[in-house]
Amino acid sequence: MNSKRTILIVDDDRDTRDGLARALSGAYRTVVAADAESAMAALAADPSIALMLSDVRMPGTDGVSLMKAAKAAHPHLAVILLTAYGSIDAAVAAMKDGADDFIAKPVDLDQLELRVEKEMRHADLRNEVKSLHAALDEKYGLEQIVGSSDAMKKVFRTVRQVAPSDATVLLEGPSGTGKEVVAHAIHNLSRRSDGPFVAVHCAALTPTLLESELFGHEKGAFTGAVSRQIGRFEAANGGTLFLDEISEIDPSTQIKLLRVLEDRTFERVGGTETLHTDIRVVAATNRDFKAYVDAGKFREDLYYRLNVVGIKLPPLKDRHGDIPLLAQRFLREYSAKNGDRVKSISPEAMSILEAYPWPGNVRELRNAIEKMVVLAEGERLAPSDVPEEMRAAASLHGTPAARAMPPGGTLSDTEKNRVLAALAANGGNRSRAADALGISRRTIQRKLKEYAIEDSAGEEGS
Numbered sequence: 001m002n003s004k005r006t007i008l009i010v011d012d013d014r015d016t017r018d019g020l021a022r023a024l025s026g027a028y029r030t031v032v033a034a035d036a037e038s039a040m041a042a043l044a045a046d047p048s049i050a051l052m053l054s055d056v057r058m059p060g061t062d063g064v065s066l067m068k069a070a071k072a073a074h075p076h077l078a079v080i081l082l083t084a085y086g087s088i089d090a091a092v093a094a095m096k097d098g099a100d101d102f103i104a105k106p107v108d109l110d111q112l113e114l115r116v117e118k119e120m121r122h123a124d125l126r127n128e129v130k131s132l133h134a135a136l137d138e139k140y141g142l143e144q145i146v147g148s149s150d151a152m153k154k155v156f157r158t159v160r161q162v163a164p165s166d167a168t169v170l171l172e173g174p175s176g177t178g179k180e181v182v183a184h185a186i187h188n189l190s191r192r193s194d195g196p197f198v199a200v201h202c203a204a205l206t207p208t209l210l211e212s213e214l215f216g217h218e219k220g221a222f223t224g225a226v227s228r229q230i231g232r233f234e235a236a237n238g239g240t241l242f243l244d245e246i247s248e249i250d251p252s253t254q255i256k257l258l259r260v261l262e263d264r265t266f267e268r269v270g271g272t273e274t275l276h277t278d279i280r281v282v283a284a285t286n287r288d289f290k291a292y293v294d295a296g297k298f299r300e301d302l303y304y305r306l307n308v309v310g311i312k313l314p315p316l317k318d319r320h321g322d323i324p325l326l327a328q329r330f331l332r333e334y335s336a337k338n339g340d341r342v343k344s345i346s347p348e349a350m351s352i353l354e355a356y357p358w359p360g361n362v363r364e365l366r367n368a369i370e371k372m373v374v375l376a377e378g379e380r381l382a383p384s385d386v387p388e389e390m391r392a393a394a395s396l397h398g399t400p401a402a403r404a405m406p407p408g409g410t411l412s413d414t415e416k417n418r419v420l421a422a423l424a425a426n427g428g429n430r431s432r433a434a435d436a437l438g439i440s441r442r443t444i445q446r447k448l449k450e451y452a453i454e455d456s457a458g459e460e461g462s
């Protein structure tokens, strides 16, 4: 990180060239070129060149044309043009043509390093934002969302239709069904994609903290409010605000939310100034939201404001056809991360995955494939690579391949598998698993101890 960065200096005048190089040689590595052609050659030879400092007026190709060619070939390159002193027109034209900055000649060498340093920092920021965008697009574009089931086709259709508008969208679906990826896709496909995507997990905060998180607060609004703080509604201005676990918002914040959704105005906590924000709202819940509203647990008027366009993400077990596609996608992803050792999934292993009920939905499938890829012995994932509790649960749901596993299992294996299957099918809840098996919770505890199965962190205390 502390190795010097490289600057390319282009000027047909040798004294100027060398003078600039000397002035910058303390902080940077410098490369010099006498004309556009050798400048392009230098850039091609050393792609790590971060900045080009070029004269405008040169025999042959001038500095502006050089800049255009250089930027086209090296989009990350920062360019500062040297313009004749007093030639404001030339300077303005240079900036219009895409120069990042210009310096008037004769160059004030004391100022030079500062100007270059500042431009480097700007360029770094620009490049960082660009690569973040690229990474996000890759992570959250629609092409990253896998599915060929009718349910998912309908989701894609609705996302494409609704994304370009500013309509509020409500995403409903159990945990791990892809609500957050869909929210990102809506943002990325909207005219707001250059603006911020701001997510708030509404269940994670106490009502007071949530209110100030959403709307911000003025200094002294409450104990601990030592300075003014802008809220997520302000931070998301020009972009999309994603309200995750919306059902968990307390009644007084619901009223405030209703108002922002109606006219996009609000006040910071402890403030009197009415603020306006330009946002698109996407909300998500893993509850049966309508039933929750009907039970009086959430304001009905707010529910209708949120549910302008509703998108339902069905549990994975209701779209079996997507399981192989998702499994293949995750296999490729994790195999690439683990040295490309694992190439495929055997049909037998796949049929186990298809039979398993996936209470944790796509997230659980993703995690399972990762684990299988990391632990696999061969190039092809076999039934024996499928985690045991999944094989057991799948056998309960009746796949022949799973039922055949393990071959010649002993009586206690069978019992163990049934217990594990019941646990898996009940999301790890021991009481419900015990009910399903017709045994007491104490018996299931004892069995688990016998099988030397650890208490998992997610186990409920009941």
Ligand SMILES: Nc1ncnc2c1ncn2[C@@H]1O[C@H](COP(=O)(O)OP(=O)(O)OP(=O)(O)O)[C@@H](O)[C@H]1O
Binding pocket: 144, 145, 146, 147, 173, 174, 175, 176, 177, 178, 179, 180, 181, 182, 286, 326, 362, 363, 366
């Ligand atoms: N259709 C899909 N294609 C590819 N990956 C998916 C799909 N659906 C979900 N995933 C992946 O599954 C994981 C869980 O998805 P996500 O976080 O969007 O779920 P969620 O519905 O928001 O869950 P929760 O309610 O628990 O927050 C993520 O890693 C996501 O990338």
Ligand SMILES: [Mg+2]
Binding pocket: 179, 180, 244
């Ligand atoms: Mg989520």
